[in-house]
Structure formats: C-alpha cells, structure tokens
Amino acid sequence: MLAVLLLHVNRPVQRESLIEAVWGDPAPAYAVNQLQKYVSALRRILEPGRAARSPSEVLGWSEGGYVLRVGPGGLDLAAFERLVGRGRKALAQGDAQQAGAELHEALSLFSGPALGNVSSAVLDAERDRLAELRTAVLEERIQADLDLGRHGRLVAELRRLVAEFPLRERFAALLMLALYRAGRQGDALNVYHQVRRGLRDDLGVDPGTEVEELHRRILAASPSLSWQGPPPGAEADGSAADGQEPAVPDGTRGVHQLPMDISEFVGREQELRELRELVEAPGTGGAEAGERGVLVAVVEGMAGVGKTRFAVRAAHEFIAQDRFADVQLWADLKGFTPERAPVDPANVLEDFLRLLGVPGDRIPGGVEARAALYRDRLARRRALVVLDDAADEEQVRHLLPGSASCLLLITSRRVLSGLDGAHTIRLDVFSPQEAVELIDRVADRTHDETGSPAAMRVAELSGRLPIAVALAGRRLRTRPAWSMDELADRLETDEKRLAQLTVGRRAVEATFDLSYQWLSPAQQRAFTLLAAHPGPDCTADSAAALLGTGRGEAEDLLESLLDEHLLQQHVAGRYRYHDLLRLYARDRAADAGSLEQRTAAVRQLVRWYCAGAETARLSLEPWWHRGPAGDGALGNGVLSEEHPEVPHLADDADSALKWLEEERANLLAVSREAAQHEWRGCTWRLATAAHAFLGLRSYGTDCMEGLRLGLTAARGADGRARRARTLADIGMVCDSLGRHEEAARRHHAALAVFEETGDRHGAATAHYGLGCAAFGLGRYAESAERHHRALALFEETGDRRGQALVLGNLGLVNWFIHGRYRESEEQHRRALTLSEECGDRRVQAYEFAGLGLAHWFFGNYAECARQHRRALALFEETGDRRGQAIALNGLGLADWHLGRLVRAGEYHQQALTVFREVCDRRGEAVALQCVGYANWATGRYDVGEKRLHETLAVCAQTGNRSTEAWSLASLGHMCLRLQRNDEGQEHLEKALSLSRSLGDRHPEASALVGLALVSLNQGQLSSCEEGARQALALSQSIGNPHNETWAMITLGLACCFGDRPEQGADWHRRAAETGQRTGDLFTESMAVNGIGYACTRLGRYEEAERHLRAALTTRQHIGDRHGEAETLTDLAALMHATGRPDAASAYRELAQAGFAEIGVTGTQDHRVVSSSSAPRRASQGCRWDRGGM
Known part of the structure; x- marks a missing residue:
C-alpha cells in the first residue's frame, strides 16, 4: 500500500485503487477493514509523535482518496526524474561533462531494482517501466562518458x-x-x-x-569514430580537470604503445587470475605503494606457447580496468631474432625517454644515466612497461622502473631466475578444451565440425601448442575443401607434421629455429641426440649413456635445455620433449650428424637399459640367473659382454621396484628399438629381465609385447633354449590374463623343446604352467597330474622355490578335487616352509593366503582373517597388486562370517577393483561372486543379482567353471529369498550338475541345501529332509561347518513344518552351537531364530521370546536386513499366540516395511500359530531360504 501511495505522492488515491493494488480482483470481503488498519499502522510509523485522534499531516484523506504528502527532495523517484531531465537537456546541447554528472548522480539513487520487495499487477507494471527507464538512462550516461x-x-x-x-x-x-x-x-x-x-x-x-x-x-x-578530444575543461582518461596536477607530464600524454589486442585469444584464465591477484595486492597499480618495490612479472615458456599474446591480453585488461592508465610502454627486445643481436638496453632507454617527453639533446649517453632518468620520469606514475622476447636478465636489468606504482611485464623463452623479486608465470600448452576452442575459432567451420572428435585429434597432433593449434586452424581456413578429419590424417605422419603446420611465412619450425640457433654446440648436440631416445622421457643417468658423458655433465646439459624451455620436467629428475620439439630435434639431428653416430649412441643406451633391467631383476629375485651376454647369433655382433654400470640403483628390492616402475615405458620402447635394429641378444635379455616385474605388477599387455619381441629375437638353432624359456614365460602371462587355452599351447611348445634338449628344470617349469592352465579351464585331475610331474622334476633339480610354487598350487587343486581339504591345507604348510627357507616373500604371501582359505573352509574365521592380513602385508611389501586383491577378498570372506557384513562387502569391492585394474579375469570372477553374495546377505538383492549375472558372464568368457558353479548356487539361493522358486530351482540344479562334474564338493553341498529348500517351499517335506541330510553328510565328510550349519537349519525347518517342532528345535540348537564355535554370527543368529520359532510352536513362549529377541539383536547388529524382517515376523506370530494383538500388529508392520525396503514383496505371515496349534503347510506361502555358500 505504501508503494502505491509513493507512486502517487501528493495526489489522492481512491480506496478501490488501493484495494486492487494490494489484493487484486476479486478482493476479499475484509479488504476495506484491513485497509483501514494498514492506514492506521502507517500513520503511527510515519508520525510517531502525533496525538491520538488528531488529523494526520502526512497521510490524510482528500477528495475521496488517501493522500501521502511529501515535501521537495523527500522522494528519490522525483529526484531521479529531475536529474534525468537536466542530464538529457545537457546531452542535447552537447555538454557531455554536465550530462555525465547529472546522469551519474541520477543512477546512484538506485540501490537495486525499483519496488524490489513488493508485487502486484499494478506494481509489477510500474516496476517494468522504471527498469526500462533506468536502462535507457544508463545508455545515455555511457554515451556521455564516451564523449568525454x-x-x-x-x-x-x-x-x-x-x-x-x-x-x-x-x-x-x-x-x-x-x-x-x-x-x-x-x-x-x-x-x-x-x-x-x-x-x-x-x-x-x-x-x-x-x-x-x-x-x-x-x-x-x-x-x-575516433575520439575528438574533450571540450575545454572536460576530463578524459588520465587528464586533468579544474586546475588539478596532471597525472603525467605533458610529454607523456598519448604514450599508449600497446599492440592491438586479438580476438582469437582463448584460455589462460588461471594465469590471468594469478597476474591480476599479483597486481591487485596493496601497493600496486596506483594504490598506496608503501615500502614495496617495483612489481616485476616474468612470463616464460617454450617457443610458440603464446607468451606475447598473453602479455597483450593482460595489459589490455589492466587498461580496461583503469589500472596503469598514465603510461603504457612496449619494446620488442628481439632476444631470439635470427641473424641479429638482441636489442641493446641503452637503445630501448633512449626510445622510452623520447616517448616520455625528454628532448634528444637532454638524453644522457651512458646506460646508467639513462636508466636513472627513466626511473625518475616514471616515479609515482601508473605505468605499464612490457618487454617482449627478452634474451636474459642483463638485457632487462636497466629497464626496471623504480616506483611501486609501475608494473614491468617481461616475456622470455628462457628462465630468468636472476631477477630479484620477480614473479614467474609459466605458460604450458593448452588444455584439450582450450585447444579445440582455438581451432574452432580460427578455422571458422560449421557447427558439425566444431568441438568434434576430429578437432580433438587435430589439437592433440598439434601438441596443443598454441601457435601450432592456430596454424592448424588457419590451414583449414585457407583450404575450404578440407575436412577436419583430412587435416588430422595429414598430421598423423610424423615426417610431415611440421610441414603441415605452416601458413604463408608463419611456421612452427621457424619459431623453434629462433631458440635452437642460440644454443651452444654442446647444447645443440644434446638437444638433437636426446631425441633419439625411443622412450617418453629420460634421466641424467640414461642421458649420460646416450650422450657418452658423465652423469654430472649430462645433468648440466639437461638443466640448461630446461632453462631454454626446450625440454620439460614433468617429474623431478625426469626430462621430456614436447611432441613437436621432439620431431624438430630429430629433423635437426638428420642435418647435423651421421646416422652411424646416432646408432652407436642408441646402442649404448640399449646396453644401459639391459644392464639396469637385469640388475633390478636380480634384486627382486636373487635366484634368477642371466643368460649369456650375447653370442654372434643372438647379439648379431653388436653387444659385448660388458655392460655400463647402472648408477643410483641400490641393491635392494624396493629400489629395484622403484626404478622398474619409473622406467617401465622406456624399457618397452627400448625393446622395440632393439628389435627394429635386430639387436636380438639384447631384445631377448630385456624381455626376460623385465618379465618378472611386469608380471608382478600385472602389466600383462606390456609383458606380452616384450616377450613376443624376445620370442622373435630368439630364433635360429642355437636360440632354441631361449625360445623355449620365452614360450613358457608367455604361457604364464596368458594364464594370468585368463587366456588358458593359449597358455596351454605355449607350454606344450616349450615342453617339447625342453624335453628334446634334456632341460629337466625347463620341463618342470612347462609342466607347472600346463597345470596352471588346466586349473583355469576346470580340468582339475589333469592339473593335479601336471603339478605332480613338475614337483618331481623340481625335487630332482633341487629347486626349492619351484617346489613351493607347485605345492601351493596343488593345495588349490586338491581343494577342488573330491574334497581333499586336509591334504590341501598340508600342502600349503609345506609350501610355506619351503618359501621361508629360500627367502621368497611373494611365495610366502601366497601360502599365507592359501592357509587362510583353508581356515575359512574349516570354520576358523578369526584365523582366516589373521593369515590373510599377514599375506596382505607381504603383498604390499613386494608390490604384488594381484596378491593384494586375493588377500583383500579373503579378509572379506572372514568378515562376512564374523558378522561384519558391510566391511566384508567393502573388502570384496576393493579386491574387484584391483583384479580389474591388473586384468585378472579369474580373480575378477571370484571377487564379483563375493560382492554379489555380500549384497545378498545384506538384503541388497538388486545389486547382488546383477553382480552374480556379471560373474557368470566372466566365467563363460574365461572358462572358469568352478566359480560358475558357486555363482549359480548363490543366484539360486537369492531367487528363493525373492520367492522366485522355479528360477531358483533351475540355477541350483545347474550348480549341482556342474559341481559334481568338476568334483568340487563345496558348491555341491550348497546346491543340495538350496534344492532342499525348494522342496520345502513346494510342501514336499520328505524330499526336503532327504536333500538336507545329503548336504549334511557331504559337509561333515569334507569337514566344512558352514554348509553343515545350513543343512541342520534346513532340517530344523522341515521338522517344524512337519509338526515335529521338538526335533526342529534340536536341529536348530546343533546349528547354533556350530555357529557359536566357529564365530559365524550370520548362521548362528539364523539358528537362534529357528529355536525361537520352534519354541513358539511348542508353546514355550517365554523361551521363544528370549531366543527371538537375541536373534533380532544380532541380525540388527550385523546388518542382516532380511533376517531382521524374518525375526520381526516370528515375533509378530509369538505376540499373536500370547494374546498381545497390538504388539503383533506393530511387529508385523515393521516386518512388512523391512521386506518392502529390500524389495521382497508378497510375503505371507506363515508363522502365525492357530488356536488349535495345527501346523501350517509349507505350501501356504513359505518364503524360507536358509541356504548359502
């Protein structure tokens, strides 16, 4: 209401108009009374001292309406309109100074949108009118400022x-x-x-x-369009008005030398922000300088990275913000211009002084005197000085202003570390997005090509170097018929790439020439020769091997090239080229020296890496022996038996692992180079030496490529033994990648050679590999036979480490054959002893894990966790990531039974992640199955079912039939819990058939329990009991308490539903005792719940409630949401039986909510005991599944 009155100040506003403005149409019946109350309240606020019932001087009544009386100057809107009128009049008369002043003052009255906190149809229309008026006035005020x-x-x-x-x-x-x-x-x-x-x-x-x-x-x-200058007395940017002291001397007026800004500038937001923050700090750009010295910023980076463009953009931004508005000086110092020396700073100072108004005859002759006068002329001035393309610190030292109100911006291709107090801004290549944006902007192509994958290819092939990216875009613009894909294809060829990045007289290659020509001969040799390194980067050690110098000299050369921005340092101590600079360096190398010299240097580098890889492998595996250094057939007369020393590689496993990890990409690249030159001896030695590390870290793809190169190199009659060893190594890599059939073929080929040459140790290795491949294919009898043959040969040759490996695998094989679980445990113990004797910590770790699995099977879950923790520590110590995943999965199995369901799922998920990272498909299948089961246990059936189906897919791809049997059994049990009885039965029957064909009795017992539950759900109690007893007998025969407990719980249920609750209670008690003995909280709580249910059927209600509440507490504690809902259902039945209907209803609602939360629908309360105590048939909706792993 007040807003409407203010809009009509000193004029009467009809009551109806106020009502419409406040409430709209139709107005409520109470509107008139409410309006009077509003008027009274306003009068009290506007005239707090007015006597009661006395007429209001401010808000009165006149001519049938309310009048708000405001004196002159009391209303901001009236003042605004008055100022706007005067400003427009002045503008029409050409008085920009007066117009600007009036309009600035008018706009200053706005603190936000007019009528910003009120709304109605009337007020909204007025708000829009005032907003439009304000915007129009803003346009007029800016026009006045432009005129000034x-x-x-x-x-x-x-x-x-x-x-x-x-x-x-x-x-x-x-x-x-x-x-x-x-x-x-x-x-x-x-x-x-x-x-x-x-x-x-x-x-x-x-x-x-x-x-x-x-x-x-x-x-x-x-x-x-040019500004014609202000009228007399007016004030322009940086000029004086009203007799004030000029900002700069007369001679400096108009010194604005900045080059034109460019529209193609993109990116660099972070670097611009860094420079702005530097300038906006107290004491710069005309702010109070205090004690601070002149501000110096050095923009450095490689040739073509856009330093000059960055400086131009930054300078124009500062001027647009009215910073450094007095003077802007620019000088091209030509630090890297071909065929001419860098500009003498004395000459630059002479030019600057002339621009600053100093007559030529008053400019001193000496550089020191000129610098002093230059600093004096810029003192207390808001000056920006840009020195582009500086050669070194000495060239710019005399050009530093002396005042803190100035900014000196320097660009250089070199590191200018000798300028005290200078802030360095390093420009790198563009991000992928920035590079694509520049290509799109320069090429000016259709929307279909902008931001396309082809544009990204062009950006990457241009190295994302700004000058190269811009030239690629211009190349497209000058070739309208070319598509983005065509340009990318042309850039793919290394030999032609620099030539393609040329438009007119502008070329990337010419830009690099400017840097190269200023290098010393030693620097030029290093720059070109280092490009012959086949890997992605180098160190001072590898550079010394390539350059034929000492380490210190090589490091000095690398650091000097780094200062010239011709090399990059992405990691401390490691150096690399930008892609285009590498191509440029190779072109210069072809011009500068002979091919024989470069080949000799690369050969020495290959020797160095060969020695390093062998030294590292011996540190990892002291039992490993190198082969001969290189005879004529393998070495092709290139390599001698002497290798260069490998500096900075300590004789310990940790240092070896670190060196191998850092040099991994280089080792593979050097292997390719050696193979290309047919240096066969070193190619084979590199593959053999690196194999252990690459296998340890599960770099299967790299390992396979290196070994295949080695296999090709080991040809000829006298290379058969090495070829056989390489075939065996390839077979082990194939096995780790889940390619078991190929692994078997490789081992068979190796075995044939070993047997022909009488190499019994090699034959043992091949039999061991064949056993691993057969295990992966589910052919356990064949696997056992191969491992036994390998064991005999390793014992004959005295290889205790080989014996340990075979015994550990036999422990796993016997696990899956006819339930030889005790024999399996004993073999793991023997393997552990042997591995401790020979000092192989990795084998020890695997045997700890094997023993942990045995303890898990026998129900010693705490000991299972302890052994897997020991294994994990050793795997982490030795860097075996695949082993870490095995140990993590084992910890998850232990935690699952110990009632730590959530943490178990986390362990399994971590294991799955690592298995996938190292490309271990068999491990991936096992971990997926465990993740699925962990989600099953916690009631996350949607996730669990998805993971189990993923497991079956991986098993089908890799032939992992054992895990397939496990997954089918788990999937069957899950379907039973979700009341998909027919589907569950199908999965369980497949699991039973597959596990029996494999001789794997553990999943067989789980499948038998599940099928017994199927019979229970179908009301076939005798069939249920028969199946459960089979499962119990099988579990007891193999000593597995877990499935034994599940079988007893199933028998207990069958007895309860068969009107034998006393027997049912006994079976559940036996199951609970077993669960308590093994620490298996999951099955123990299930059995305790069964006791409670049986006691309810027997009428022993107090005992029933005690057991049910104990089961509920445990299930809630361990996170068994399905079990919690089941127990709540049984408590509801107990409450009903004991005449507590309210409690029964409450428990039933909680149970139904719990089932709904985990996605179990359509459950029936089959536990409610009727008054006649007649047993309910299982066919009346029994939803029980007590089965498990």
Whole structure:
C-alpha cells in the first residue's frame, strides 16, 4: 500500500485503487477493514509523535482518496526524474561533462531494482517501466562518458551489460565503439560477430541499423569514430580537470604503445587470475605503494606457447580496468631474432625517454644515466612497461622502473631466475578444451565440425601448442575443401607434421629455429641426440649413456635445455620433449650428424637399459640367473659382454621396484628399438629381465609385447633354449590374463623343446604352467597330474622355490578335487616352509593366503582373517597388486562370517577393483561372486543379482567353471529369498550338475541345501529332509561347518513344518552351537531364530521370546536386513499366540516395511500359530531360504 501511495505522492488515491493494488480482483470481503488498519499502522510509523485522534499531516484523506504528502527532495523517484531531465537537456546541447554528472548522480539513487520487495499487477507494471527507464538512462550516461574520452574504463562495465542484456543492441554498439577507440579494433569486430550470432541463433534476425552501420565504419576505420578530444575543461582518461596536477607530464600524454589486442585469444584464465591477484595486492597499480618495490612479472615458456599474446591480453585488461592508465610502454627486445643481436638496453632507454617527453639533446649517453632518468620520469606514475622476447636478465636489468606504482611485464623463452623479486608465470600448452576452442575459432567451420572428435585429434597432433593449434586452424581456413578429419590424417605422419603446420611465412619450425640457433654446440648436440631416445622421457643417468658423458655433465646439459624451455620436467629428475620439439630435434639431428653416430649412441643406451633391467631383476629375485651376454647369433655382433654400470640403483628390492616402475615405458620402447635394429641378444635379455616385474605388477599387455619381441629375437638353432624359456614365460602371462587355452599351447611348445634338449628344470617349469592352465579351464585331475610331474622334476633339480610354487598350487587343486581339504591345507604348510627357507616373500604371501582359505573352509574365521592380513602385508611389501586383491577378498570372506557384513562387502569391492585394474579375469570372477553374495546377505538383492549375472558372464568368457558353479548356487539361493522358486530351482540344479562334474564338493553341498529348500517351499517335506541330510553328510565328510550349519537349519525347518517342532528345535540348537564355535554370527543368529520359532510352536513362549529377541539383536547388529524382517515376523506370530494383538500388529508392520525396503514383496505371515496349534503347510506361502555358500 505504501508503494502505491509513493507512486502517487501528493495526489489522492481512491480506496478501490488501493484495494486492487494490494489484493487484486476479486478482493476479499475484509479488504476495506484491513485497509483501514494498514492506514492506521502507517500513520503511527510515519508520525510517531502525533496525538491520538488528531488529523494526520502526512497521510490524510482528500477528495475521496488517501493522500501521502511529501515535501521537495523527500522522494528519490522525483529526484531521479529531475536529474534525468537536466542530464538529457545537457546531452542535447552537447555538454557531455554536465550530462555525465547529472546522469551519474541520477543512477546512484538506485540501490537495486525499483519496488524490489513488493508485487502486484499494478506494481509489477510500474516496476517494468522504471527498469526500462533506468536502462535507457544508463545508455545515455555511457554515451556521455564516451564523449568525454573515457572509453578505456568503460570496456569492463559494457562487457557486463552486454552479457546481462544480450538482446539490447545499444549496449553492444557502445562496447564496439569503446573498444575501437581503445585501439582494439579486432575485439570490437569480435563483439559484432558475437551479437550477430546470438541474434540469429535466438531470434533468427540480424542486428539493427545502428550496429550494422557501426560495424561497417569500424571495418573502414572511419576517422569520424575516433575520439575528438574533450571540450575545454572536460576530463578524459588520465587528464586533468579544474586546475588539478596532471597525472603525467605533458610529454607523456598519448604514450599508449600497446599492440592491438586479438580476438582469437582463448584460455589462460588461471594465469590471468594469478597476474591480476599479483597486481591487485596493496601497493600496486596506483594504490598506496608503501615500502614495496617495483612489481616485476616474468612470463616464460617454450617457443610458440603464446607468451606475447598473453602479455597483450593482460595489459589490455589492466587498461580496461583503469589500472596503469598514465603510461603504457612496449619494446620488442628481439632476444631470439635470427641473424641479429638482441636489442641493446641503452637503445630501448633512449626510445622510452623520447616517448616520455625528454628532448634528444637532454638524453644522457651512458646506460646508467639513462636508466636513472627513466626511473625518475616514471616515479609515482601508473605505468605499464612490457618487454617482449627478452634474451636474459642483463638485457632487462636497466629497464626496471623504480616506483611501486609501475608494473614491468617481461616475456622470455628462457628462465630468468636472476631477477630479484620477480614473479614467474609459466605458460604450458593448452588444455584439450582450450585447444579445440582455438581451432574452432580460427578455422571458422560449421557447427558439425566444431568441438568434434576430429578437432580433438587435430589439437592433440598439434601438441596443443598454441601457435601450432592456430596454424592448424588457419590451414583449414585457407583450404575450404578440407575436412577436419583430412587435416588430422595429414598430421598423423610424423615426417610431415611440421610441414603441415605452416601458413604463408608463419611456421612452427621457424619459431623453434629462433631458440635452437642460440644454443651452444654442446647444447645443440644434446638437444638433437636426446631425441633419439625411443622412450617418453629420460634421466641424467640414461642421458649420460646416450650422450657418452658423465652423469654430472649430462645433468648440466639437461638443466640448461630446461632453462631454454626446450625440454620439460614433468617429474623431478625426469626430462621430456614436447611432441613437436621432439620431431624438430630429430629433423635437426638428420642435418647435423651421421646416422652411424646416432646408432652407436642408441646402442649404448640399449646396453644401459639391459644392464639396469637385469640388475633390478636380480634384486627382486636373487635366484634368477642371466643368460649369456650375447653370442654372434643372438647379439648379431653388436653387444659385448660388458655392460655400463647402472648408477643410483641400490641393491635392494624396493629400489629395484622403484626404478622398474619409473622406467617401465622406456624399457618397452627400448625393446622395440632393439628389435627394429635386430639387436636380438639384447631384445631377448630385456624381455626376460623385465618379465618378472611386469608380471608382478600385472602389466600383462606390456609383458606380452616384450616377450613376443624376445620370442622373435630368439630364433635360429642355437636360440632354441631361449625360445623355449620365452614360450613358457608367455604361457604364464596368458594364464594370468585368463587366456588358458593359449597358455596351454605355449607350454606344450616349450615342453617339447625342453624335453628334446634334456632341460629337466625347463620341463618342470612347462609342466607347472600346463597345470596352471588346466586349473583355469576346470580340468582339475589333469592339473593335479601336471603339478605332480613338475614337483618331481623340481625335487630332482633341487629347486626349492619351484617346489613351493607347485605345492601351493596343488593345495588349490586338491581343494577342488573330491574334497581333499586336509591334504590341501598340508600342502600349503609345506609350501610355506619351503618359501621361508629360500627367502621368497611373494611365495610366502601366497601360502599365507592359501592357509587362510583353508581356515575359512574349516570354520576358523578369526584365523582366516589373521593369515590373510599377514599375506596382505607381504603383498604390499613386494608390490604384488594381484596378491593384494586375493588377500583383500579373503579378509572379506572372514568378515562376512564374523558378522561384519558391510566391511566384508567393502573388502570384496576393493579386491574387484584391483583384479580389474591388473586384468585378472579369474580373480575378477571370484571377487564379483563375493560382492554379489555380500549384497545378498545384506538384503541388497538388486545389486547382488546383477553382480552374480556379471560373474557368470566372466566365467563363460574365461572358462572358469568352478566359480560358475558357486555363482549359480548363490543366484539360486537369492531367487528363493525373492520367492522366485522355479528360477531358483533351475540355477541350483545347474550348480549341482556342474559341481559334481568338476568334483568340487563345496558348491555341491550348497546346491543340495538350496534344492532342499525348494522342496520345502513346494510342501514336499520328505524330499526336503532327504536333500538336507545329503548336504549334511557331504559337509561333515569334507569337514566344512558352514554348509553343515545350513543343512541342520534346513532340517530344523522341515521338522517344524512337519509338526515335529521338538526335533526342529534340536536341529536348530546343533546349528547354533556350530555357529557359536566357529564365530559365524550370520548362521548362528539364523539358528537362534529357528529355536525361537520352534519354541513358539511348542508353546514355550517365554523361551521363544528370549531366543527371538537375541536373534533380532544380532541380525540388527550385523546388518542382516532380511533376517531382521524374518525375526520381526516370528515375533509378530509369538505376540499373536500370547494374546498381545497390538504388539503383533506393530511387529508385523515393521516386518512388512523391512521386506518392502529390500524389495521382497508378497510375503505371507506363515508363522502365525492357530488356536488349535495345527501346523501350517509349507505350501501356504513359505518364503524360507536358509541356504548359502
């Protein structure tokens, strides 16, 4: 109401108008009374001292309406309209100074949107009118500022307004004019294109006459657009007014030397922000300087990275923000210009002093005197000095201003570390997104090609180096018939890439030439020769081997090239080229030296890596022996038996692992290089030496490539033994990757050679590999036979480590054959002893894990966890990631039974992640099955079922039939819990058939329990009992208490449903005792719940409630949500039987909510005992599944 009265100040407003404004139409019946209350309240607020019932002097009644009386100057809207009127009049009379002052003051009255906190149809219309008026006044005020020559300081404000009002063309026109007058013609034209594109995209129209005409005049550089200077007494940017002291001496007026900004500038937001923060700190850019010295920022980076463009953009941003507005000086120091020396700083100082108004005859002759006068002329001035392409610190030292109000911005290809107090901004190549944006902007292609995968290819092939990216875009623009894909294809060829990145006289290669020509001969040799290194990076050690120098000299050369930004250091102590610089260096190498010299250098590097890999493997595996250094057939006369020393590689496993990990990519690249040169001896030795590490870290793909190169190198009659060893190594890698059939073929081929040559140790290795492959294929009898043959041969040759490996595998094989679980445990113990004797910590870790699995099977879950923790510690110590995954999975199995269901799931998930990372498909299948079962146990059936189906898919791909049997059994039990009885039966029957064909009795027992539950759900109690007794007998025969407990619980259920609750209670008690003995909280709580249910059927209600509440507590504690809902159902039945209907109803609702939460629907309360105590048939909705792993 107050807002409406203020809009009609000193004029009567009818009651009906106020009611419509406040409540709208139709108004409520109480509107008139409420309006009177509002008036009274307003009068009390506006006139707090007015006596009661006395007439109001401020809000009165006149001519049938309320009048709000406000004196002159009391209403901001009236003041605004008055100031706007005076400003418009002054503008029409050409008095920009007066117009600007009036309009600035008018706009200052706004603190936000008019009528910002009230709303109605009347007020909304008035708000829109005032907003439009305010915007129009803003346009007029900016026009006045432009007439006063304040174009520099208007750019930032206008950019914001154009973004805020994208369809208001007047703001765009004003921005274009401000940019043009600031010397930024390119940016002005870019604004036009952005506006034009936006209008077309949004509205399908072109800009209006004003913008189009201004665009035409900017293109033509119309003199009429230039600022003509302020009228007498007016104030422009940086000039004086009203007799004030000038900001700079007369001679400096107009010293604005910055080059034109460019519209193609993209990215660099972080670096620009870094520079802005530096400048905006107290004491810079005209702020109070305090004790701080001159601000110096050095922009450094490799050739073509965009240092000059960055400096230009940063400088124009500062000017647009009215920083350093007094003086802007620019000098190209030509530090890397071909065929001419860098500019003498004395000459630069002479030019600067002339620009600063010093007559030529008053400029001193000496550089020191010139520098002193230069600092004096810039003292206390807001000056920006840009020194582009500096050669070194000495060239710029005399060009530093002396005042903290100045900014010195230097660009250089070198590291200028000798400038005290300078802040360094290092420019790197573009991000992928920035590079693609620049290509799109320069190439000016259709929307179909912008941001396309082809554009990303061009960006990457250009190394994301700004000059190369821009030239690639211009190449496209000058070749309209080319597609982005065609240019990318042309850039794919290394030999032609630099030639393609050329447009007219501009070329990436020429840019690099400027840096290369200033290198010393030693630097040029190092720069070109290092490009012969086949790997992605090098160290001082490997560079010394390649260059034929000492380590210290090599490091000095590397660091000097790093200072020249011709090399990069992505990790401390490691150096690499930018992709384009590597190509350039190779081109220069072809021009500079002979092929024989480069080949000799690379050969020495290959020797160095060969020695390093062998030394590292001996540190990892002291029992490993190198082969001969290289005879004529293998070495091709290239390698001698002497290898260079490998510096900085300590004789311990940790140092070896670190070196091998850091050099992994280089080792493979060097192997390829050796193979290409047919240095067969070293190719084979590299493959053999690196094999152990690559296998340890599960780098299967790299390991396979290296070994295949070694296999090709080991040809010829005298290379058969090495070929056989390589075949055996390849077979083991295939097995780790789940390619068991291929692994068997490789081992068979190796075995044939070993037997022919009488190599009994090699034959043992091949039999061992064949046993591993057969195990992976589920052929356990064959696997056992092969392992026994390998064991005999290892014993004959005295290889205790080989014996330990075989015994450990036999422990696993016997696990899956006819339930030889005790024999399996004993073999793991023997393997552990042997591995301790020979000092192989990795084999020890695997045997700890094997013993942990045995303890899990026999129900010693705490000991299972302990052994897997020991295994995990050793696996982490030796860097065996696959082993870590095995140990994590074992910890998950132990925790599952110990009632830590959530943590068990986390362990299994971690194991799954690692197995996938190391490409172990067999391990992936096992972990997937465990993840599925862990989700099954906690009631997350949707996730559990998905993971089990994923397990079956992996098993089908890898032939892992044992895990397939386990997964089918788990999936069957899950289906029973979800009341999909027929589907569950199908999965369980498949599991039973498969496990029997494999001789794997553990999943066989689980499948038997599940099928017994199927019979229970179908009401076939005798069939249920028969199946459960089979499962019990089988579990007892193999000594597995877990499935034994499940079988007893199932028998207990069958007895309860068969009207034998006393026997049912006995079976559940036996099951509970077994669960308690083994620490298996999951099955123990299930059995305790069964006791409670049986006691309810027997009428022993107090005992029943005690057991049911104990089961509920445990199930809630361990996170068994399905079990919790079952126990709540049984408590509801107990409450019903004992005449507590309210409690029964409450428990039933909780149970139903619990089942619904985990996705189990349609459950029936089959536990409610009738008054006649007649047993309920299982066919009446029995949803019990007590089966498990």
